[in-house]
Amino acid sequence: MPGELLRVVTAGSVDDGKSTLVGRLLHDAKAVLADQMTAVETASERRGYEGADLALLVDGLRAEREQGITIDVAYRYFATARRTFILADTPGHVQYTRNTVTGASTADVAVILVDARSGVVEQTKRHLAVTSLLRVSEIVLAVNKMDLVGYAETVFDAIVGDFAAAASQLGRAHFTPIPVAALAGDNIVDKSVNMPWFSGAPLLEYLEEVEPAVGRQLPARFPVQVVIRPQTALYPDYRGYAGRVEAGVLRKGDKVRVLPSGRVSSVEGIDTPDGELAEAAAGRSVTVRLTDDVDIARGDLIVADGDPQPVATRELAATVCWLTDKPLRAGDRYRLRHTTRDIQAVVDGVHSRLDIATVTPEPATELGLNDIGKVRIRLAEPAVVDPYQVNRSTGAFLLVDPSSGATVAAGMVS
Incomplete structure (x- = not known):
C-alpha cells in the first residue's frame, strides 16, 4: 500500500515549464493511463509537435490548450510504491496569483520552477513570498531547462545564490535546489547522466522521502460545523458535534475546552458512519x-485543554494577499470567514505592502490586486484564533465581499 499522503504545489513564471514537469513526472512515474497518453499524442500531432507534449496531461481547459498556458489550478492524484500524492499545478501569470494562493494553502511541499536561461525573476519572488507566508513547510527550487544552457553547473549555482538571497529576506533559511530538464526527463524520476556534478536526489525520490511538518504534532483543534440531535426513539438523548479535525489528534477520554465559552469537558465518543473510533487525527471528519x-x-x-490555547479576540493583526481589482482601504467592510464561522469585519488600517522586487515591506495605505500586505481588522464578535505560524488552519481566514459573495482576500493571523 502507498504510504502517507503528500500535497505538492508547483509554481513559477510563464513558460518555465511547470505543466511539462508535472506531465513528465506523471508519465515517468507510470501514473498515466493508456487512453490518456493516446489522447495527448493525438492532440500533439494535431498541433504539429514532433513528440507528445506532456504538458497536455495537466492543462485540461480548452483555453489553456489554445494559449499554451495554465489558467486554473490543475489537481492530479497519483501514487508510487512509497507514497500517495496530490499535485497542484498553478498558473504562472501574475493575474492568477489568487490560484497560486489556493494551491499553496494546503500544500506540504512547494516546487518553484525557474527557467535556467532567465534565472530568478519578479514572479519567482512572488511565489516564494506566497509559499513562505502560507508556511509551506518544504520548498524545492527546480531550475528547469538545464539542457538549454548546456547543463552548466555555474548557471545552476548562480540561480541558487539569487534564490537564497530572496529567501533569506523572507526569513526562509532552508530550501532544496534540484537542476532539471523536464522535457527530456533529467532529474525528474531518474538521475541525469548529463549532470554528474549534482549529487542530490531526483525530484520524485525527494518527494518520496521528504518528511514535512504534519498536523498531528499540533494541539487538537476541532471547529464545530453542525450540532447533531436526531431526537428519535433509537437515539433519544444523542447530542454530537460534527466537523473536521483541523490539527492534532482527538482521543476518547481527552480533556477538552470549548471556546469561546471556556467550558471544560471530556470526549465521550468519536463517531463516524463506519462506527466509533478511539481517536481521530487531523483531516478526519467525525x-x-x-x-x-x-x-x-x-x-x-473544541480544543485540547492545554498549552498553547487559541485566543478569542475582536482585533486581528494579519497579513493578507489581496485577490480582486477593487483596492483594499481602511474603513472597508467585509465578512471574515474563519474555520466554520462568518463574522462582520471592518478594515481598521492598512500598514504596509510587500515590495516583490526587493522582498521588503514598504509603507502603504491601500492594497491592489495581487498585493501582499499587513493590515489590522476589527470584528463584530470574537474570533478564536491561533497565530498562523503556529497553526495554518485556525490561523487562516478569508475576507468575503458581503454584496457579491466573492472572496477578496486570503489572510494569515500575525
Whole structure:
C-alpha cells in the first residue's frame, strides 16, 4: 500500500515549464493511463509537435490548450510504491496569483520552477513570498531547462545564490535546489547522466522521502460545523458535534475546552458512519460526543485543554494577499470567514505592502490586486484564533465581499 499522503504545489513564471514537469513526472512515474497518453499524442500531432507534449496531461481547459498556458489550478492524484500524492499545478501569470494562493494553502511541499536561461525573476519572488507566508513547510527550487544552457553547473549555482538571497529576506533559511530538464526527463524520476556534478536526489525520490511538518504534532483543534440531535426513539438523548479535525489528534477520554465559552469537558465518543473510533487525527471528519451537556453552536472551537490555547479576540493583526481589482482601504467592510464561522469585519488600517522586487515591506495605505500586505481588522464578535505560524488552519481566514459573495482576500493571523 502507498504510504502517507503528500500535497505538492508547483509554481513559477510563464513558460518555465511547470505543466511539462508535472506531465513528465506523471508519465515517468507510470501514473498515466493508456487512453490518456493516446489522447495527448493525438492532440500533439494535431498541433504539429514532433513528440507528445506532456504538458497536455495537466492543462485540461480548452483555453489553456489554445494559449499554451495554465489558467486554473490543475489537481492530479497519483501514487508510487512509497507514497500517495496530490499535485497542484498553478498558473504562472501574475493575474492568477489568487490560484497560486489556493494551491499553496494546503500544500506540504512547494516546487518553484525557474527557467535556467532567465534565472530568478519578479514572479519567482512572488511565489516564494506566497509559499513562505502560507508556511509551506518544504520548498524545492527546480531550475528547469538545464539542457538549454548546456547543463552548466555555474548557471545552476548562480540561480541558487539569487534564490537564497530572496529567501533569506523572507526569513526562509532552508530550501532544496534540484537542476532539471523536464522535457527530456533529467532529474525528474531518474538521475541525469548529463549532470554528474549534482549529487542530490531526483525530484520524485525527494518527494518520496521528504518528511514535512504534519498536523498531528499540533494541539487538537476541532471547529464545530453542525450540532447533531436526531431526537428519535433509537437515539433519544444523542447530542454530537460534527466537523473536521483541523490539527492534532482527538482521543476518547481527552480533556477538552470549548471556546469561546471556556467550558471544560471530556470526549465521550468519536463517531463516524463506519462506527466509533478511539481517536481521530487531523483531516478526519467525525462527530464528537462530550461527557457534559455544554451549550455549543456552529462556529465554536473544541480544543485540547492545554498549552498553547487559541485566543478569542475582536482585533486581528494579519497579513493578507489581496485577490480582486477593487483596492483594499481602511474603513472597508467585509465578512471574515474563519474555520466554520462568518463574522462582520471592518478594515481598521492598512500598514504596509510587500515590495516583490526587493522582498521588503514598504509603507502603504491601500492594497491592489495581487498585493501582499499587513493590515489590522476589527470584528463584530470574537474570533478564536491561533497565530498562523503556529497553526495554518485556525490561523487562516478569508475576507468575503458581503454584496457579491466573492472572496477578496486570503489572510494569515500575525
